[in-house]
Amino acid sequence: MSTKKNTPEPTLRRLPRYLHLLLRLREGGMTEVSSTVLAKELTLDPTQVRKDIEYTEIIGKPKTGYNIEKLISAIKDFLSWDNNNKAVLVGVGHLGTAMLGYGNFKTYGLNFVAAFDTNPDKVATEVQGVPVHSLHKLPEIAKKEEIKYGVLTVPPQYAQFVAEMMIEGGVKAIWNFAPAQLKLPDNIVVENAQLTQSLAVLSRKYVELMEREDI
Amino acid sequence: MSTKKNTPEPTLRRLPRYLHLLLRLREGGMTEVSSTVLAKELTLDPTQVRKDIEYTEIIGKPKTGYNIEKLISAIKDFLSWDNNNKAVLVGVGHLGTAMLGYGNFKTYGLNFVAAFDTNPDKVATEVQGVPVHSLHKLPEIAKKEEIKYGVLTVPPQYAQFVAEMMIEGGVKAIWNFAPAQLKLPDNIVVENAQLTQSLAVLSRKYVELMEREDI
DNA sequence: TTTGTTTCGAGAAGTGCTTCTCGATATTTT
DNA sequence: AAAATATCGAGAAGCACTTCTCGAAACAAA
Numbered sequence: 001m002s003t004k005k006n007t008p009e010p011t012l013r014r015l016p017r018y019l020h021l022l023l024r025l026r027e028g029g030m031t032e033v034s035s036t037v038l039a040k041e042l043t044l045d046p047t048q049v050r051k052d053i054e055y056t057e058i059i060g061k062p063k064t065g066y067n068i069e070k071l072i073s074a075i076k077d078f079l080s081w082d083n084n085n086k087a088v089l090v091g092v093g094h095l096g097t098a099m100l101g102y103g104n105f106k107t108y109g110l111n112f113v114a115a116f117d118t119n120p121d122k123v124a125t126e127v128q129g130v131p132v133h134s135l136h137k138l139p140e141i142a143k144k145e146e147i148k149y150g151v152l153t154v155p156p157q158y159a160q161f162v163a164e165m166m167i168e169g170g171v172k173a174i175w176n177f178a179p180a181q182l183k184l185p186d187n188i189v190v191e192n193a194q195l196t197q198s199l200a201v202l203s204r205k206y207v208e209l210m211e212r213e214d215i
Numbered sequence: 216m217s218t219k220k221n222t223p224e225p226t227l228r229r230l231p232r233y234l235h236l237l238l239r240l241r242e243g244g245m246t247e248v249s250s251t252v253l254a255k256e257l258t259l260d261p262t263q264v265r266k267d268i269e270y271t272e273i274i275g276k277p278k279t280g281y282n283i284e285k286l287i288s289a290i291k292d293f294l295s296w297d298n299n300n301k302a303v304l305v306g307v308g309h310l311g312t313a314m315l316g317y318g319n320f321k322t323y324g325l326n327f328v329a330a331f332d333t334n335p336d337k338v339a340t341e342v343q344g345v346p347v348h349s350l351h352k353l354p355e356i357a358k359k360e361e362i363k364y365g366v367l368t369v370p371p372q373y374a375q376f377v378a379e380m381m382i383e384g385g386v387k388a389i390w391n392f393a394p395a396q397l398k399l400p401d402n403i404v405v406e407n408a409q410l411t412q413s414l415a416v417l418s419r420k421y422v423e424l425m426e427r428e429d430i
Numbered sequence: 431t432t433t434g435t436t437t438c439g440a441g442a443a444g445t446g447c448t449t450c451t452c453g454a455t456a457t458t459t460t
Numbered sequence: 461a462a463a464a465t466a467t468c469g470a471g472a473a474g475c476a477c478t479t480c481t482c483g484a485a486a487c488a489a490a
Contacts, residue, residue: 016411020394062467063456079418098313173421191417196231202406203294206388277437278486
């Protein structure tokens with residue numbers, strides 16, 4: 001039995017930030033960087049940066065820090081962003097279309113090979129270069145293409161149903177943009193990316209800021 | 216000096232989940248609900264639900280729980296989602312267009328009154344019913360309309376610059392979708408809503424799931 | 431009315447992430 | 461070659477969020 005403990009979510013959320021910064025630094029010709037510099041740039045604690053980097057199993061050198069090239073590779077590897085992870089997307093509305101059009105996902109290892117919708121006007125077209133199929137074909141196509149990632153950009157009332165179709169097709173990781181609570185077996189990974197949650201944080205922080213300034 | 220402590224972020228992220236569920240329950244004709252039921256439905260701990268609800272200053276009754284109607288109002292009020300918060304959006308690309316088209320934001324108190332872009336083909340058009348202006352007009356319009364919320368959907372290299380223009384126009388709360396680290400005065404609230412962070416969590420959880428199943 | 435059940439809310443305990451402290455080490459300076 | 465400096469990595473301490481425990485309160489049933 002593996003006793004390796006899971007990575008803390010806060011750490012996972014910081015890794016892409018390190019990655020973006022490291023890519024910028026590499027662009028600028030740097031080859032080494034210390035936790036001190038990374039921390040200052042991202043307004044974090046240097047110790048935290050070191051602890052985070054520990055998870056990638058990269059070790060630094062006193063006085064100089066970390067090798068940027070190696071660190072970039074290690075983070076990508078750690079997140080499996082160096083692989084071509086095939087994905088399906090269901091719900092070709094505004095958000096779904098935007099997602100398909102965001103070409104950079106390939107940089108993050110995510111490759112949309114098929115999209116699905118129930119709207120007959122959309123079926124059999126291509127959106128942003130990705131073919132749109134009728135929803136009922138999802139399990140079949142997902143199975144044949146061995147797709148493990150599914151992106152849910154459907155209205156909340158269909159989210160559960162579509163998620164189950166994805167699972168039927170062998171999908172193991174679901175990126176859920178619908179404000180719905182999915183009930184799925186626990187060998188399926190779900191990440192809820194709901195904008196309303198993020199907006200709640202922003203809204204309340206703003207309210208609290210105003211209350212503080214009103215004093 | 217106000218000693219009221221700020222709301223924990225995890226709590227803020229759960230509030231919209233309660234809200235969605237409560238709206239569904241109200242739809243179904245219910246008027247009261249207990250922390251036990253809310254917790255089961257969202258797979259949380261009942262105590263946590265009670266602690267979260269405490270922040271909204273709603274008090275429940277033993278044996279029956281909380282009044283749904285009051286709780287809905289209290290959450291909306293707490294997040295200032297019952298107000299008409301005017302917002303600008305900068306960067307009318309795929310994501311920006313999707314955001315403008317997501318009509319539901321009004322439900323969350325957010326009302327887009329103007330969008331901005333530098334692309335002359337987009338300027339002076341309307342996208343999803345929202346007028347698009349040239350970027351240089353941002354401070355002027357934001358000031359005149361007294362806009363406090365700004366949504367950033369521009370490429371990362373312009374994010375800092377545009378954020379500063381927003382602040383010049385009096386914007387106090389910035390919802391940043393660009394993968395860039397904004398450096399702004401601390402009387403400005405920033406919420407980073409970067410998809411890559413969410414994807415990192417999903418990707419790694421999937422990797423860890425596979426490692427566990429491989430045993 | 432009394433007994434039983436369910437839930438709230440307050441405080442204590444527990445857990446997990448963050449921050450501090452410090453010895454060891456690589457590099458630069460004298 | 462020795463001294464000074466910057467940084468890493470390990471463990472301790474601190475802090476914040478979550479979960480547990482229990483008395484009080486509301487309601488239902490006997």
